[in-house]
Amino acid sequence: MEVIATIAELESSLKPLKVKGLKIALVPTMGALHQGHLSLIAEAQKQADIVVCSIFVNPTQFTDPKDLEKYPRPLEHDIQMLTEAGCNFVFMPSVKEMYPNYPTPENWKIDLGSAEFVLEGEFRKGHYQGVTQIVFKLFDAVKPDKAFFGQKDFQQVLMIKNMVEVLDLDVQIVTCPIIREDDGLAMSSRNIHLNHADRANSLVLSKALFFIEDHYRTQSIEELLANSKAIIDSAPGVELDYLTIVDGDTLLPISSKMDINTVALVAAKVGETRLIDNVIIN
Numbered sequence: 142m143e144v145i146a147t148i149a150e151l152e153s154s155l156k157p158l159k160v161k162g163l164k165i166a167l168v169p170t171m172g173a174l175h176q177g178h179l180s181l182i183a184e185a186q187k188q189a190d191i192v193v194c195s196i197f198v199n200p201t202q203f204t205d206p207k208d209l210e211k212y213p214r215p216l217e218h219d220i221q222m223l224t225e226a227g228c229n230f231v232f233m234p235s236v237k238e239m240y241p242n243y244p245t246p247e248n249w250k251i252d253l254g255s256a257e258f259v260l261e262g263e264f265r266k267g268h269y270q271g272v273t274q275i276v277f278k279l280f281d282a283v284k285p286d287k288a289f290f291g292q293k294d295f296q297q298v299l300m301i302k303n304m305v306e307v308l309d310l311d312v313q314i315v316t317c318p319i320i321r322e323d324d325g326l327a328m329s330s331r332n333i334h335l336n337h338a339d340r341a342n343s344l345v346l347s348k349a350l351f352f353i354e355d356h357y358r359t360q361s362i363e364e365l366l367a368n369s370k371a372i373i374d375s376a377p378g379v380e381l382d383y384l385t386i387v388d389g390d391t392l393l394p395i396s397s398k399m400d401i402n403t404v405a406l407v408a409a410k411v412g413e414t415r416l417i418d419n420v421i422i423n
């Protein structure tokens with residue numbers, strides 16, 4: 142695997158492969174890799190000839206400076222995991238490479254639709270402008286045929302698809318399912334921050350979502366929300382930001398049941414660590 146730090150180097154490495162007609166996949170990450178990330182790499186390998194994984198902890202999408210500062214960065218281990226997975230390139234640029242004038246903000250504001258401002262967008266103001274800004278820069282540097290994202294960040298995929306449409310970008314977005322620990326916790330780089338008690342308490346997030354999934358046919362929306370919130374409340378030290386059942390396009394709460402496009406999403410602070418999760422119900 143080739144480790145690349147600059148956009149110029151990346152472009153010159155990919156050019157001859159593109160000339161040969163090989164299909165390029167991009168898997169954007171912030172590192173601290175786990176099996177969830179590796180599932181994206183594996184799917185990318187199935188669907189393309191060459192896989193580029195980017196590792197970049199993007200400062201413009203963080204709204205909490207402490208969250209940015211303590212974001213895990215086990216770079217050597219990440220490189221080893223990607224090498225073992227057979228990834229072709231890892232792109233690990235510096236902040237200056239991606240934002241030459243950093244910390245002076247660049248001009249980036251695109252219309253991502255009203256769904257930008259709900260759920261994560263409400264709790265992390267400006268988050269999706271930062272996410273789309275860096276994903277646009279990565280698309281521009283790699284010019285992939287396909288880019289792979291996890292359903293764990295459900296709203297993020299929607300925002301990126303909206304950006305692709307608004308800017309008319311020539312890239313196919315592929316969404317991959319959530320990989321979970323054996324007990325149901327969605328894998329996440331931030332799970333590393335959970336202490337023993339937090340780790341046990343964190344299970345109420347996926348339990349609440351699975352409750353909604355299992356009882357969707359038999360309970361009303363009000364009952365589903367009340368009963369799943371009671372599951373969350375049963376764990377000490379779990380502070381709920383939202384638990385909601387929404388239309389997967391608008392991300393607005395549904396008041397009556399739908400037969401398609403229904404998603405339940407949760408975000409909560411478990412101890413000091415903020416986690417998100419979701420299930421697609423139908």
Ligand SMILES: Nc1ncnc2c1ncn2[C@@H]1O[C@H](COP(=O)(O)OP(=O)(O)OP(=O)(O)O)[C@@H](O)[C@H]1O
Nearest residue numbers: 170171172177290291293294319320328329330331
């Ligand atoms: N458990 C998972 N299953 C499938 N995809 C995942 C999973 N966790 C993360 N991803 C995807 O991997 C990509 C990179 O995510 P990122 O590097 O932020 O990891 P993360 O584990 O989500 O970290 P964080 O703690 O920041 O949420 C995103 O597209 C994300 O949705």
Ligand SMILES: CC(C)(CO)[C@@H](O)C(=O)[O-]
Nearest residue numbers: 169170171199272275294
């Ligand atoms: C897509 C992404 C790599 C952009 O920084 C990040 O938001 C993530 O890891 O999901």
Ligand code: BAL
Nearest residue numbers: 171202203268294297
């Ligand atoms: N995994 C989404 C990126 C973030 O939390 O900032």
